[in-house]
Amino acid sequence: MHQSTNLTKFTLKMKFTIVLLLLATPGLVKATDQDLHQQLEHMDALLFENAFNQCDLDVLERITHTDFEFYHDQGGEQDRAEFFAAIRKNICGNPDAKPIRKLAPGTLTVFPMYDDGELYAALQSGEHDFYIRAADQSMVKTGTARFTSLWALHNTQWLLKRVLSYDHQPSTIVYPSQAVERDMDAGFRPALFDTERRISALLKQHHIPSIGMGVIEGGRLQQLRMFAAEQAPPLDAIYKVASLTKPIAALVTLKLVNEGRWDLDSPLSRYFVDPDVAKSAELRSLTTRHVLSHQSGFPNWRYLSPNNTLRFEFKPGTRYQYSGEGFEYLRKAIEAKLGQPFEDVAQQTLFEPLAMLDTHFYWHDQVDARRFQPGHDADGKKLPVARHTRANAAANLLTTVEDYAKFMIYLSAGAELDPSLFAEMVRPHVDVSQASTFALGWQRFDIASTDSQPSEYVLQHTGGDPGVKTIAVLMPQSQRGLVLLSNSENATKLWGKIISEHYGTLGISLTNANFQ
The missing domain is CATH 3.40.710.10 (DD-peptidase/beta-lactamase superfamily)
Structure with a gap:
């Protein structure tokens, strides 16, 4: 029984993977049916505006398939129960630091999926921005990501069955350009400390010869590092x-x-x-x-x-x-x-x-x-x-x-x-x-x-x-x-x-x- 279940999950994942590969295939036709696009745009709004932003979990219950699976490029795989638990804790657990999602304008695309001419599902892709909303309602942008969702049509009702969330990038935090002396925007989206080469590239970009950094954790000097556009200076x-x-x-x-x-x-x-x-x-x-x-x-x-x-x-x-x-x-x-x-x-x-x-x-x-x-x-x-x-x-x-x-x-x-x-x-x-x-x-x-x-x-x-x-x-x-x-x-x-x-x-x- 366990082997059969795993095989079924593997088959479903393979089908979903094949669909994703087809998206990159030249000649694949996007949905031109305006009504279909509007329907899926409405479902996206229910998912993110109502369920994610407003924490209306009753809406999330109604639009999520019982066989739902979620894949995150940093958080791993979640089934329906795990996904709901994460929403309650991480998205809706602290109103004083509330994550907010906004769809990037013009990025939402919809692809119909047919079986012998009958519409049975639709694939939806787009880009979105994430923010943290403080208790005073001010918001700070924290990052961007791309998503692909599989919506299944069940008795005329669209149900969310699969979601891929990927290409997460931290925000560069853009501030007023007139604050010249306090300009903290690096204009550089990738994580800075992944590689020394990346750091050197950023320093060259901004004509910065060197930066010395000390990181204190637990009352001790945990890191002492020197970064340079060319040759790094000595630690002292x-x-x-x-x-x-x-x-x-x-x-x-x-x-x-x-x-x-x-x-x-x-x-x-x-x-x-x-x-x-x-x-x-x-x-x-x-x-x-x-x-x-x-x-x-x-x-x-x-x-x-x-x-x-x-x-x-x-x-x-x-x-x-x-x-x-x-x-x-x-x-x-x-x-x-x-x-x-x-x-x-x-x-x-x-x-x-x-x-x-x-x-x-x-x-x-x-x-x-x-x-x-x-x-x-x-x-x-x-x-x-x-x-x-x-x-x-x-x-x-x-x-x-x-x-x-x-x-x-x-x-x-x-x-x-x-x-x-x-x-x-x-x-x-x-x-x-x-x-x-x-x-x-x-x-x-x-x-x-x-x-x-x-x-x-x-x-x-x-x-x-x-x-x-x-x-x-x-x-x-x-x-x-x-x-x-x-x-x-x-x-x-x-x-x-x-x-x-x-x-x-x-x-x-x-x-x-x-x-x-």
Whole structure:
């Protein structure tokens, strides 16, 4: 009996395979009967709009053959019971992250199947797009696929008997083109990490000489990789990381607070006063907390302001405005109080204890210039190297992927801070956008839970100078993280793709949140 059943299934599969082969045969005539096409278009709508999108499983029961089989190029084979269970769990199980299917316009085709001139079935093929719809009804495109369905005509009723779902491709996540500085669309559909050749091709496409990547899982550096358009740099390649300097400076400051050598809420004017703001009424209210949460009231850089002078643009602590000047003001105050260069303070409190041997705030004899990766412009042209000779708490840090990952791992474990101080560091201090806030030294995103991912807060910081683009993403609750260092103006184009491929729905949500 078992052998006979297997033989029957084999025969049915062979018939279905033969039909698929016939689709590629020259001269095969598509259905020209408009009524038939409309009937099958209606059945497709019942299957996907009613059953899949709206989770009306009564409709699915009515239109599915008792001998139904489903074949997925990634999920394998399912019978009717398995298919229904998967729909209930994966498609209809979480209304806050609901998969949605949309038929690609103009792709649906229908082929009639006759037995001695009598219509008994129809083959339907097309392409569709998939999305995740959040609780607020916003949608993020997650991928595309092709499908072929066999509909059997049973007593004038169309019943779905076989489905092939194949050629699944992840979405490239397209965002507004005007967001030039935050362009995360690689324009590259296949999975990035399948082969080294594929990665090299993508880097060449975007004129990106190299990207260093560190992946943190379970509080450990799981992957340390270097990718290049041509020859990959060494694993200990040194990069300038632009504003990824700020989280380092923030933790150095908080370590001083933890040791009782500094105070978050004392006026910085006790230790340092910049001549440009010496007569400003706002001066005495400026604190370290304001600087680390970007509420200092300062512009990003004074050289971008009229007359190249520093001034308060609003009262500290009243709203968010990203400012490198604030971090530099803080550095000068710390140096004035402690009587030490900021580089030395960082070495003592952070770099030496963590064995961050290749991390420095400026160029000096300990920096191995042979390993340094110079920046490149959007056309791939090498840019001149500016060798800064004094610390800047907001930019210009030199480091390696491994060193920065050590810092992130240490931070995710609490950084040996008092628990109340660590909680103060990671809590939201000021709204940045609808989707994010700023903590102390990091931008924070709170990602809602899905059926496969609990809710989690994410700390993120980016860095950008001419020819340099960097990003660090850290999830302290699960002790996961990702750091990407690149010496290219174009590296941001890969961020969304890499983050979404590594972290799935969470990565897509995070990438999408960057544009809200």
